[in-house]
Amino acid sequence: MSSDLDAVRHEFVQLWGAMAPFWGISPTTARVYSWLLSRAATADTDEIMHGLELSRGAVSMACRELRDWGLIFPEKEPGSRRVTYRPATDLEKVIRSIVQTRKRREWDPIVERLREWLPQLAREDSPDALIFRERLESMAALVARADAVIESFLKGGLVGRIGLKILANGTPGKRPGSTDTTSTKENR
Amino acid sequence: MSSDLDAVRHEFVQLWGAMAPFWGISPTTARVYSWLLSRAATADTDEIMHGLELSRGAVSMACRELRDWGLIFPEKEPGSRRVTYRPATDLEKVIRSIVQTRKRREWDPIVERLREWLPQLAREDSPDALIFRERLESMAALVARADAVIESFLKGGLVGRIGLKILANGTPGKRPGSTDTTSTKENR
DNA sequence: TCGTCTTTTCAAAAATTCTTGAAACTTCAG
């Protein structure tokens, strides 16, 4: 029974596991999140363990990481110490959450270092130093612009506003009307 | 001599190595590219080998990958079989190149699979299947919009046009005047 | 065509990252 559901669920979980490196999270963590996404009810540690054949420790690690990312919310049952997890379902928010965390952790330090290098290099005047500085400068300029775009995305823009505008203008190459189920009703 | 240059170069190379997973290329490959970027002249295999303390094979692999990505260009000297490499310096183009390749390799297959799953799930009517399908649908919608944004970026938009407009509007949260090197003189 | 210089290949080794599971720790109902 439910073989289609199970099959799709399995592939879905596997896909998220494979995408994990791209998002910067571990495969198991991504699998846990996607598994939660594929179910109607919240799940506790044991259910996740059995559903994905993971050890208790692995599930605990994954859930902690997911909580840190803001991708799942722990919920306490009344008369029990059992904690169940509910996945965040507003994917746009989820992506913002991921982008924001990664920006802070990975991008911002890069930007700062880039700024430190320029003055150091300004004291040199060898051909290498000149060219290198020039390239670092254009890199810094690009990074500053990208930074602005990312900030704008984090503040709610881009995919929402601009993306729709572009869709309306009609981007060639993609047949429209195929998956335009813009049902963002559970937008909280 | 040139200790500042060497120090910055070293850090720069190390940074690119660390960023490599993010771009989806191997650390060594990223290091080779950034090392080339930090020099005025083109370099041949031996120079790269010595400059980065890599084996000949490693350099060859890295250069092939970089050629595939369109990040370096091989140049043949006249009376010799020696090939030297010149790095692409238009970073905006470089990023487009990376995004384009990764989109084709990683993103497009995902989009296609997502589309295959929906009909499969449509035949089920268990609570899990209903919720799951709803979530997949909103995912598909988001993916379609993101796809449009990415396409638009690849066609020359976003960071260039929109990014600048946002900068002009003044994005709060960043102290201005620090690195607003909006010297887009080499904007081509 | 030959000989030399250079690049590419690929299996094995090294390094890194991920997962496990048992022990320590926490929390809360009784």
Next chain:
DNA sequence: CTGAAGTTTCAAGAATTTTTGAAAAGACGA
């Protein structure tokens, strides 16, 4: 308090990815 239910930690082991180096292949001038 006490003890059971549940969670977290972390060092060891597994799995995966990256790098190496020697051998094979390729390219060019003579």
